[in-house]
Amino acid sequence: MNTLTYKGYTARIDFDERDNLLVGRLLGLRDRVSFHAENVADLRAAFIEAVDDYLETCAHIGKSPEKPASGRLMLRVPPEVHSAALIAAQAAGQSLNQWASQVLKDAAQSRAPLDQRYQRGV
Incomplete structure (x- = not known):
């Protein structure tokens, strides 16, 4: 899996063959935050912009931004x-x-x- 991390947020990167784009989505959030670009350099910039925009939007609407993980994990195993x-x-x-x-x-x-x-x- 290809990922980028910035300010504690991680995005999964995939290639959209149909549109010939690199597509990223922040992981671990209920909110859907995604971004895309045609090359890696632009993808990095789009990723940083997406995270910063998410944080600014949360501040603007008075919502606490989600954090990818709380550190608590409930796991069921055999x-x-x-x-x-x-x-x-x-x-x-x-x-x-x-x-x-x-x-x-x-x-x-x-x-x-x-x-x-x-x-x-x-």
Whole structure:
């Protein structure tokens, strides 16, 4: 998956073959925020503009902008997976929450973003 990140917001980037456009959509929000461009440089600018516009619009209408994630995660898994994860966490000397957080972080970081420079909100 190709992504861009700016000010804590991440967008998924896809190619629309029919219209020959790069298309992005902010992830993790109920509000739908999207943008598009014909090349990568213009796409980066459109992404930044979309995030800034979203934040400005929220401020203008008096709405708190959604954040992509709260840090709380409710996860349902089969009992045998829960048991195996609990054993793995205990074997690592961690709580299940600490262990699962690290496993999820490692899995999420294994995906290469479209442009590393935008990962820190540049």
